Amino acid sequence: MRKWIVPVAAGLLVLTAVGLWGYGQHQANRSLENFLNNKYRRAFYDMTGQVQSLEVLLSKSLVASDPHLDKALLMEIRQQAAFAQSNLGQLPLNDVLAGRTAKFLTQVANYAESLARQLDGGGAIDGGHWETLNNLYEQSAELNRELQGMQYRVAQNNFYFGELLRQVRKNLQKPEENPAQADLQALDRQMQRYPALIYDGPFSEHLERAEPRALSGQAEISQEEAINAALAFLDRRPGVDYQAVVTGIANGRIPAYRVEVAPAGGGSDRTVLDVTRQGGRIAWMLNSRPVGEPALDLDQAGQKALKFLSDRGFGEMHPTYFMKHGNAVTFNFAAVQDGVTVYPDLVKVTVGLDDGQVTGVEATGYLMSHRPRQLPAARISxxxxxxxxxxxxxxxxxxxxxxxxxxxxxxxxxxxxxxxxxxxxxxxxxxxxxxxxxxxxxxxxxxxxxxx
Incomplete structure (x- = not known):
C-alpha cells in the first residue's frame, strides 16, 4: 500500500501545480483582455470627441473670413484629424474596416495643412476651396452621426470591444454577427459614397491667470466672517433659520473657506459654499436638494436669477445663454460696463423650476477678471x-x-x-x-x- 502513497501524492502535487498554473494563466489572460478592452474603449471615445470637434471646426472655417483666423482654424483641423486617425489606428481593426475612414481623416489633415500654408503665403480661400471645405464638413457631420450612434451602442454593451477583439483574433468569416464589426463596415460603406479629395501637397483663457483681479487689494477674512458671508449669500427659504460651519479649507485657484449651511432644525436641505479667504466673496455655491416638478417658466426663472445677482452686489448683468437640466436651469450672465457686455466677467446661476430657489452659483470667471476697465471707443462703425x-x-x-x-x-x-x-x-x-x-x-x- 505504501508503494502507491508516493506516486499518488506526487500526482496530486502535479495536478495542483497545473491547476494553479492554469488559474494563473486564466487570470493573466483576463487581466490582459480587460486592459486591452479599456484601451480600445478609451481610443474610441477619444476619436468620437475629436471627430465632433472636427465637424465644428470645419463649420467655422466656412464662416470665417479673416485670413489669420482661417489659418488658426485650419491648423486646429489638421491637429484634430491627426489625433482622430491615431486613435482609429489603435482599435483592433483590419484595413478593410478602417481604411476609408482613416483615408478621409488623412485627407482632411493634409488638405487643411496645405490650405493653411497657402494662406500663410498670401493666398485666399476662393470659391473652389470653400466648396471643398463644405464637402469635408458634410462628410465629417455624417461621420460624426455614425460614431454617435456607435457610441450609444458601446455604452449599452460593456463587452463591445472585448467581443470585437475576439472576433478579430479568430478571423471569423461572418463579421456581421458582431455589432462592432457590422457598425464599422456600415461606416466604411458610408464613407465610400464620397469621392477622394484632390489637393496640392501633403472664451476661458482668462481662467489661467494667476491672481483673481476682483479680489486685488482686499484683506484676509476670518472663519467667522466667512460664515456670515455664506449666510448672507444664501437664497433663504421663508421662515427658515439657518446655521453654518466651516468644514475645511479649499486651496484651489482661489483659496477659500469651505462652508456648509443647513436649516437649524435639521433636514436634508444643505448648501455648500466656497468663501474666498481674500475679500470674503462667494466663488461657488451648490445646494443638492431634489428639485420638484416645474412650476415656473424660463422667463420667470431668469428674472429670479437676475434679481439674485443684483441683490448681492453684482451690478448690471446681461443674460447670454441658458441650459435646462432636469427640473432646473442654469443661466450665464456677463457683466455690463458702459453698455458693453464684458464676456470674461461671467457668472453662472442655477435656479430650481419648482419654487425659483437659486440652488447653484459659479463665479470663478467673474472673480478672476472683474474690475473697472478703461474701455476704448469703437473706431469703426x-x-x-x-x-x-x-x-x-x-x-x-x-x-x-x-x-x-x-x-x-x-x-x-x-x-x-x-x-x-x-x-x-x-x-x-x-x-x-x-x-x-x-x-x-x-x-x-x-x-x-x-x-x-
Whole structure:
C-alpha cells in the first residue's frame, strides 16, 4: 500500500501545480483582455470627441473670413484629424474596416495643412476651396452621426470591444454577427459614397491667470466672517433659520473657506459654499436638494436669477445663454460696463423650476477678471464691421462686447449673428481695426443653446 502513497501524492502535487498554473494563466489572460478592452474603449471615445470637434471646426472655417483666423482654424483641423486617425489606428481593426475612414481623416489633415500654408503665403480661400471645405464638413457631420450612434451602442454593451477583439483574433468569416464589426463596415460603406479629395501637397483663457483681479487689494477674512458671508449669500427659504460651519479649507485657484449651511432644525436641505479667504466673496455655491416638478417658466426663472445677482452686489448683468437640466436651469450672465457686455466677467446661476430657489452659483470667471476697465471707443462703425463678414451669411445684430484674447488680453468687438443654411454662428469683428477675431457655432439642444 505504501508503494502507491508516493506516486499518488506526487500526482496530486502535479495536478495542483497545473491547476494553479492554469488559474494563473486564466487570470493573466483576463487581466490582459480587460486592459486591452479599456484601451480600445478609451481610443474610441477619444476619436468620437475629436471627430465632433472636427465637424465644428470645419463649420467655422466656412464662416470665417479673416485670413489669420482661417489659418488658426485650419491648423486646429489638421491637429484634430491627426489625433482622430491615431486613435482609429489603435482599435483592433483590419484595413478593410478602417481604411476609408482613416483615408478621409488623412485627407482632411493634409488638405487643411496645405490650405493653411497657402494662406500663410498670401493666398485666399476662393470659391473652389470653400466648396471643398463644405464637402469635408458634410462628410465629417455624417461621420460624426455614425460614431454617435456607435457610441450609444458601446455604452449599452460593456463587452463591445472585448467581443470585437475576439472576433478579430479568430478571423471569423461572418463579421456581421458582431455589432462592432457590422457598425464599422456600415461606416466604411458610408464613407465610400464620397469621392477622394484632390489637393496640392501633403472664451476661458482668462481662467489661467494667476491672481483673481476682483479680489486685488482686499484683506484676509476670518472663519467667522466667512460664515456670515455664506449666510448672507444664501437664497433663504421663508421662515427658515439657518446655521453654518466651516468644514475645511479649499486651496484651489482661489483659496477659500469651505462652508456648509443647513436649516437649524435639521433636514436634508444643505448648501455648500466656497468663501474666498481674500475679500470674503462667494466663488461657488451648490445646494443638492431634489428639485420638484416645474412650476415656473424660463422667463420667470431668469428674472429670479437676475434679481439674485443684483441683490448681492453684482451690478448690471446681461443674460447670454441658458441650459435646462432636469427640473432646473442654469443661466450665464456677463457683466455690463458702459453698455458693453464684458464676456470674461461671467457668472453662472442655477435656479430650481419648482419654487425659483437659486440652488447653484459659479463665479470663478467673474472673480478672476472683474474690475473697472478703461474701455476704448469703437473706431469703426457697425456697418463697416459687418462688411468684414463672409457674404454667404445672413447677418443680424452688431452690439459691442469685450472678449478675452489670451490670458491677459481683451478686445473690443462687435458681436453679430450669422445664418448659413440651418447653422447659426456668432461672429466677432474687432471694433478698432475691423479684423474678424473669432467665430462660435451655436448648437441647439433640447435643454438650451451651446456655443462651440
Amino acid at each position: 457697425p456697418e463697416k464691421a459687418r462688411a468684414a463678414i463672409n457674404p454667404r451669411l445672413e447677418v443680424s445684430g452688431g452690439r459691442l462686447v469685450l472678449i478675452p484674447a489670451g490670458v491677459d488680453n481683451e478686445k473690443l468687438a462687435y458681436e453679430f449673428q450669422g445664418k448659413l443654411g440651418e447653422d447659426t454662428y456668432l461672429i466677432y469683428v474687432n471694433a478698432l481695426d475691423g479684423r474678424e477675431e473669432n467665430v462660435l457655432k451655436l448648437v441647439e439642444t433640447p435643454g438650451g443653446t451651446l456655443t462651440m
